Amino acid sequence: MALRTLASRKTLAAAARPLAAAAAARGVTIVALPDLPYDYGALEPAISGEIMRLHHQKHHATYVANYNKALEQLDAAVAKGDAPAVVHLQSAIKFNGGGHVNHSIFWNNLKPISEGGGEPPHAKLGWAIDEDFGSFEALVKKMSAEGAALQGSGWVWLALDKEAKKLSVETTANQDPLVTKRANLVPLLGIDVWEHAYYLQYKNVRPDYLSNIWKVMNWKYAGEVYENATA
Numbered sequence: 001m002a003l004r005t006l007a008s009r010k011t012l013a014a015a016a017r018p019l020a021a022a023a024a025a026r027g028v029t030i031v032a033l034p035d036l037p038y039d040y041g042a043l044e045p046a047i048s049g050e051i052m053r054l055h056h057q058k059h060h061a062t063y064v065a066n067y068n069k070a071l072e073q074l075d076a077a078v079a080k081g082d083a084p085a086v087v088h089l090q091s092a093i094k095f096n097g098g099g100h101v102n103h104s105i106f107w108n109n110l111k112p113i114s115e116g117g118g119e120p121p122h123a124k125l126g127w128a129i130d131e132d133f134g135s136f137e138a139l140v141k142k143m144s145a146e147g148a149a150l151q152g153s154g155w156v157w158l159a160l161d162k163e164a165k166k167l168s169v170e171t172t173a174n175q176d177p178l179v180t181k182r183a184n185l186v187p188l189l190g191i192d193v194w195e196h197a198y199y200l201q202y203k204n205v206r207p208d209y210l211s212n213i214w215k216v217m218n219w220k221y222a223g224e225v226y227e228n229a230t231a
Contacts, residue, residue, distance in 0.1 A: 030068040031100055033061050034107065042112040046212045048201045056107070059196050063099030063175070070096060098175035102155055102190060109189050111218035121219040125188070125226040132167040142169050144210040147193045158189040158222065160229050186229045188222040 036056055041049030070092040077085035111117035120136050121129060133139040139158070146169055147156035154173045161168050163184045170185065172178060178187045191213060198209035 030071060031064055033064045034104055036107050038112050043110055043216045046216045051198065051200050055197060060100070060103040063096045063103065066092065067096035067100055095175050098177040101177045102175055102192070105187055105190050106192050108221050109218050110216050113216060116220060117216040117218060118214060119219060121223050123223060124230070125219070125223040128167055128226065140214055143191065144207065146171055147191055147210050148207045150193055153194040156191050156193060157187050160186040160188055160226060162186060162229065186225065188225050189217065
């Protein structure tokens with residue numbers, strides 16, 4: 001792990017401690033920015049270290065800070081019985097909480113090539129992909145196409161529909177988490193198609209980003225989530 005990466009994470013953690021202590025004193029449960037399971041530059045050349053650092057330290061950290069702030073405001077509004085304020089805060093909680101949930105999944109969906117990133121899924125998930133999409137290649141093509149076609153900002157997902165017991169490709173707008181679409185959908189793999197996820201490296205050519213991200217996809221993680229969800 002690079003020393004500068006460790007230093008930056010310690011700085012972020014130190015900045016969050018006063019907020020966490022104050023919230024805990026009032027009984028408010030807040031979230032924390034998770035560490036990445038790899039260094040910022042470990043996904044190069046598919047995703048640059050600069051993008052990963054900014055994506056994690058700036059964008060995800062902002063979602064965490066704003067979500068925690070909204071939770072504190074909600075706690076105060078509920079205590080006061082301020083119904084208009086409670087209703088008003090729902091959009092901020094959904095957007096920033098969704099940003100935290102989605103990115104926490106996204107970091108685990110990626111893995112350096114040297115550690116197995118990009119290796120196709122095997123076992124139960126691999127068999128399910130063949131059954132529901134025809135082939136692994138067909139799934140990749142479908143997800144890439146839907147991600148490229150998504151207007152504005154959002155996410156493209158490989159999901160397990162627990163009721164239908166089938167895999168599906170889904171898209172969500174902005175930072176909406178998959179659960180807001182249907183409660184029975186389990187996110188196995190999500191790709192961030194907001195410009196902040198790729199613009200510094202790929203400019204406005206989103207299809208190139210979607211083509212290269214498969215080289216660092218962590219199918220082992222997706223397979224573990226699938227097996228736990230179907231156990």
